[in-house]
Amino acid sequence: MSDFMGSVNGLESPDYKAAYENSPVFTQQIKDAEKLAGSVKQDDKELKKACQSFESIFINLLLKDMRKTIQKNELFSGGRAEETFQGLLDTNFAEKASMKGEGLGIGKMMYEYLSRQKVVQAYKYAKMMSEIQGSNLTE
Numbered sequence: 001m002s003d004f005m006g007s008v009n010g011l012e013s014p015d016y017k018a019a020y021e022n023s024p025v026f027t028q029q030i031k032d033a034e035k036l037a038g039s040v041k042q043d044d045k046e047l048k049k050a051c052q053s054f055e056s057i058f059i060n061l062l063l064k065d066m067r068k069t070i071q072k073n074e075l076f077s078g079g080r081a082e083e084t085f086q087g088l089l090d091t092n093f094a095e096k097a098s099m100k101g102e103g104l105g106i107g108k109m110m111y112e113y114l115s116r117q118k119v120v121q122a123y124k125y126a127k128m129m130s131e132i133q134g135s136n137l138t139e
Contacts, residue, residue, distance in 0.1 A: 047118075048111050052098045055107030059094035
């Protein structure tokens with residue numbers, strides 16, 4: 001029993017740690033962790049952009065449907081050119097509203113919800129993998 005404890009304590013020695021930290025396995029683990037951290041940041045940016053784009057599309061459709069409720073006056077209606085310009089103006093307004101500030105807040109709520117779901121899914125995956133490998137991951 002004491003031989004086992006001695007060998008375990010030997011793993012914590014500075015010589016072992018230095019040898020491990022200089023090993024190719026440790027170097028590869030560090031590179032993998034850095035790569036994973038970079039991809040998580042990129043995924044987070046893409047998720048935020050997708051949520052903002054969704055809100056922009058929603059605002060644009062909302063404006064388009066609201067404009068349909070307004071009765072057109074032939075005296076002041078500009079015809080097809082005005083409709084085209086109005087559509088471009090609504091699209092631009094919707095993009096600016098969703099990208100600057102909080103807009104309607106739909107994009108922010110979606111981002112927060114999907115971010116939490118992503119963390120939950122990552123935890124479930126890690127737990128499943130640890131169970132497959134035989135270790136226990138506590139909650």
